[in-house]
Amino acid sequence: MKDDKGLLIVLSGPAGVxxxxxxxxxxxxxxxxEYSVSATTRQPRAGETHGINYFFKTKQEFEEMIENNKLLEWAKYVDNYYGTPLDYVEETIxxxxxxxxxxEVQGAKKVKERYPDGVFIFLMPPSLAELRNRIVGRGTENEDLINKRMNVAREEIDMMESYDYVVENDEVEKAVERIKSIVTAEHCKKDRLIEKYKQLVEVE
Structure with missing residues (x-):
């Protein structure tokens, strides 16, 4: 028996992971x-599509969303805004x-304050050297920005303690299987099901 509400699963980790x-x-x-599409003011990368990978917004459009409380969370990261549109998340759950x-990690912290029952998963690289290689391999950042991202990554890894689970992304297929196992286990948690099962034994 599954609980009636869906899970809010938050996956975050350093850029490039x-x-x-x-x-x-x-x-x-x-x-x-379901996959929640985030909004951002950064420029699309090759192969990214508006409405599928991100909702690409101008700075003015994004700030209007902030003012109108249309975001579950938002953060400014390396000179760009990132945020999660609120309505779709609540309707899905x-x-x-x-x-x-x-x-991003900043956004995950805000979500946890609002939805402490969410499932928070931190995605880790096998090593910082591998993380840097992945960022360099994207070919989208100059050396200065790469160094900024690495400095931020070290700070973000220090915030791992506030997450429920840590998944190493050594191989994508293995990381996916670990996350699927976490979701299955979360749906079996006593605290999510106890009220529903109690109704089965209540005497009318």
Whole structure:
């Protein structure tokens, strides 16, 4: 028996760790998990599509969303805004479907304050050297920005303590299997099911 509400799953970790790749692989394998599309003011990378990878917004458009309380969370990261549109997340959970947010560590902290029952997963690189190689391999940042991202990554890894689970992204397929196992276990947690099961033994 599954609990009526869906899970809010938050996946975050340092830039370059492969959050987008893991989320895309998870979405392709498990159709029961909805994927929340974030909004951002950064420029699209090659192959990214508006409305699928991100909602690409101007700075003015994003700041209007902040003012109108249209975001579950938002953060400014390396001179760009990132945020999660609120309405779609709440509607999905209320329908009993799980939804995964791929967000930065700053944003995850804000979500936890609002949704402490969420499932918070920190995606780790095998090493900082491998993380740097992945960022360099994207070919989208200059040396100065790469160094900034590495400095931020060290700070973000220090915030791992506030997460429920840590998944190493050594291989995408293995990371996906670990996340699927976490979701299955969370749906079996006593605290999520106890009220529903108590109703089965209540005497009318």
């Amino acid at each position: 492969g959050k987008g790749t893991v989320c895309n692989a998870l979405r392709n394998e498990d159709t029961d998990i 209320d329908k009993g479907k799980d939804i995964i947010l791929e967000i």
